[in-house]
Every structure is written in structure tokens, then in C-alpha cells.
Amino acid sequence: SLTLTAEGRDLHERALRLLRDAEEIEQVAKAARAEPSGTLRIAASLPIGLHVIAPALAAFRKLHPKVTIDLRLSDQMVDLIEEGIDLAVRIGELGDSRLLSRRLSPHRLCCYASPEYLATRGTPEHPDDLEGHETVNMRYQSTGQLFRWPFRIGEREIEIVPSSGIVVDASEAVIAAIAAGAGVGMGTSFTAAPWIKRGELTPVLSEFAVDRHNITAVWPESRRTNPSVRAFLNMLIELA
Numbered sequence: 222s223l224t225l226t227a228e229g230r231d232l233h234e235r236a237l238r239l240l241r242d243a244e245e246i247e248q249v250a251k252a253a254r255a256e257p258s259g260t261l262r263i264a265a266s267l268p269i270g271l272h273v274i275a276p277a278l279a280a281f282r283k284l285h286p287k288v289t290i291d292l293r294l295s296d297q298m299v300d301l302i303e304e305g306i307d308l309a310v311r312i313g314e315l316g317d318s319r320l321l322s323r324r325l326s327p328h329r330l331c332c333y334a335s336p337e338y339l340a341t342r343g344t345p346e347h348p349d350d351l352e353g354h355e356t357v358n359m360r361y362q363s364t365g366q367l368f369r370w371p372f373r374i375g376e377r378e379i380e381i382v383p384s385s386g387i388v389v390d391a392s393e394a395v396i397a398a399i400a401a402g403a404g405v406g407m408g409t410s411f412t413a414a415p416w417i418k419r420g421e422l423t424p425v426l427s428e429f430a431v432d433r434h435n436i437t438a439v440w441p442e443s444r445r446t447n448p449s450v451r452a453f454l455n456m457l458i459e460l461a
Contacts, residue, residue, distance in 0.1 A: 255448040256285075256287060256448065257285040257287065257288050257448040257449040257451075257452045258285075258287035258288060258448070258449065259287070259288065259289065259449060260288075260289045260290075260291055261288050261289065261290055261291065261307050261308070261449040261450070261453060262291045262293070262304075262305060262306050262307045262308075263290065263291065263292050263293065263306070263307065263308050263309065263310070263453070264293045264294075264295070264299050264301065264304070264306045264308075264309040264310075265292070265293075265294055265309060265310040265311075266294070266295070266296050266310070266311070266312055267294045267295070267296055267391060267392070267393060268392050268393060268409060268411070268412045269310050269312065269411075269436070270292060270294040270310075271294070271393070271412075272411045272412055272414070272415070273310070273411055273460065274292060274310065275292065277456060277460060278290055278292070280456075281452075281453065281456055284452070285449070285452055288449050288452070293306070296361075296362050296363065296391070297362065297363060298311070298363070301320065301439065301440070301441055302319065302441050302443075306441075307440060307441075307444050307447060307449065307450050308438060308439070308440040308444065308450050308453060308454065309438070309439050309440070310325070310436065310437070310438050310439075310457070311436070311437050311439060312433075312435055312436055312437075313435055319441065319442065320439040320440065320441060320442075321439065321440055321441070321442060321445060322437050322438065322439045322440075323437065323438045323439075323454060323457075323458070324434060324436070324437055325436045325437065325438055325457055325458070325460075326436065326460070327432045327433060327434045327436075328409050328410050328411055328432070328433055328436060329409070329410040329430050329431070329432050329433075330370075330371060330407060330408070330409060330410075330430060330431050330432075330433060331407065331408070331410060331413070331424050331425075331426070331427055331430035332345075332351075332370075332405050332406065332407050332424070332425040332426045332427075332430075333396070333399055333405070333406060333407070333408060333413050333416070333417075333422040333423065333424055333425060334399055334404065334405045334406070334422070334423060334425050335399060335400055335401065335402045335421060335422060335423070336420070336421075336423050337402050338355075338399070338402045338403075338404060338405075339423060339425070342354060342355070344425060345405065345425060345426060346426075347426070347429075348370075348372045348374070348379070348381060348426060348429055351381070351383050351405060352383075352384075354404060354405050355385075355386055355387075355403060355404030355405065356383040356384070356385040356386070356387075356404050356405050356406065357385055357386075357387045357388075357389070357395050357398045357399050357403050357404050357405070357406040358370075358382070358383060358385040358387075358388050358389075358395070358406070358407075359388070359389055359390065359391070359392055359394075359395050360388050360389070360390045361390070362390050362391075367382050367388065368382075368407070369381070369382050370382070370383065370407045371431045372426070372429040372430075372431065373429055373430065373431045374429060378431060385404075386403075386404065387403055387404070392408055392409070392412055393412070395407070395408055396408050396412055396413060396416060396422070399422065400416050400421045400422055405425055438454055438457055440454070
């Protein structure tokens with residue numbers, strides 16, 4: 222039998238790597254030419270799904286009518302690989318190194334209240350003033366912990382947990398409660414935007430608001446060349 226020398230084994234391994242690279246390049250090229258089609262399973266938190274993704278789906282399907290969207294909304298982290306999810310949009314730090322990721326646009330965390338509440342109780346001018354106001358806070362479903370309100374004061378960031386008369390476990394419920402006059406609450410800019418547009422909410426303490434850069438699109442390595450995933454990711458980047 223023939224036995225490869227060390228140099229021969231090295232050349233053989235290099236040739237195999239080149240062959241694998243060539244096959245991967247060919248797959249990427251085919252995917253770039255392929256038309257998006259089939260079912261695209263997307264996971265997202267409720268506020269992102271309602272206010273960012275869902276409003277964009279009609280336009281996406283006009284561009285890609287062969288794609289069927291399966292959008293799953295939950296504030297619980299799901300295992301993309303185990304659940305067969307093609308792409309997810311998450312808020313927070315990533316904990317799964319098996320996933321590819323792309324940071325999306327920053328969002329702002331700010332306080333809001335209804336015009337009626339502010340007309341009755343006055344407008345707080347500093348985070349310390351919240352002690353004299355009714356507040357609505359959120360409790361995380363995953364941990365049971367209360368949301369800590371961040372504020373930018375000068376060059377430093379502080380966090381407070383207000384003593385709230387109402388605590389809910391969904392950010393949408395915070396917004397709905399404060400729009401009805403329950404007090405001051407904190408939420409994301411994209412969640413509050415439609416309420417502000419309708420005149421039902423007013424930003425409060427906006428000079429102390431903080432920006433966050435932790436909205437991320439993630440997808441499994443196996444979906445790297447999936448035409449539908451690539452098309453949807455491009456749409457998310459354009460929305461940013």
C-alpha cells in the first residue's frame with residue numbers, strides 16, 4: 222500500500238480545504254441567485270414583533286410573495302436550533318455562541334406619561350422627582366425581577382427601582398396603563414412611538430433618557446445561505 226509523506230499529507234489536507242472553500246463559495250453564489258421561498262420562522266419579543274416586525278411584513282411579502290411568514294412572539298428566550306427557528310430578533314446580550322448575529326439600530330429608553338396625568342400631577346423635572354409621582358413598572362417574566370430604570374445624569378448612568386403602585390409583566394401593559402393615566406412609566410422609543418403620534422403619551426425626563434445598542438438579529442449557522450433569511454435580514458437593516 223502507498224503511504225503519504227509528511228509533505229504529501231500536508232498537500233492533501235490543503236487540497237481538501239481548498240475543495241471545501243470552493244464548495245462553500247458555490248453554495249453562497251447559488252443562494253445569492255436563488256429566489257426566497259418557503260416558510261420563514263421568525264422569533265421576537267412582543268414589543269419588537271408588534272411595533273417593528275409586524276408592520277413591515279406586508280411590504281416584505283410584496284417583494285417576496287413565495288415566502289410564508291411564521292412569526293412567533295414571546296418574551297421568553299427560545300432555542301433557535303431546537304425549535305427550528307430561522308431568525309430571531311432579541312433585546313439583550315447573546316448567550317449562544319452557535320448563532321450568527323447582526324446588531325440593529327439603537328433604541329431609546331425614556332419615561333412617558335399621559336397629558337391628562339401631567340396636567341393633574343405636574344411634570345417631573347429630575348429623576349428624583351419620581352418619588353412624588355405614581356409610577357408603573359414591569360417585572361421580567363423570565364426572572365421575576367423588577368425593571369431597573371436607567372437615567373443618564375451628566376457623564377454617569379444611574380438606575381432606580383421606583384416604588385410603583387402598579388407592576389405588570391409585559392412592556393405593552395406598562396404603556397397601556399400610563400396612557401390611561403396611571404402615572405409615569407418607562408419604555409422603549411419604538412413601543413411608545415404610536416401612542417405619542419396619537420397624542421396619548423408625552424415624553425418625560427427626556428434629557429435623562431439613555432440609548433441602548435442591544436437589539437440583535439441572530440440566526441443559526443445552518444441558515445447562513447438561506448435566501449429568505451438573507452432577504453429578511455436585509456429588510457431589518459434597512460428599517461434600522
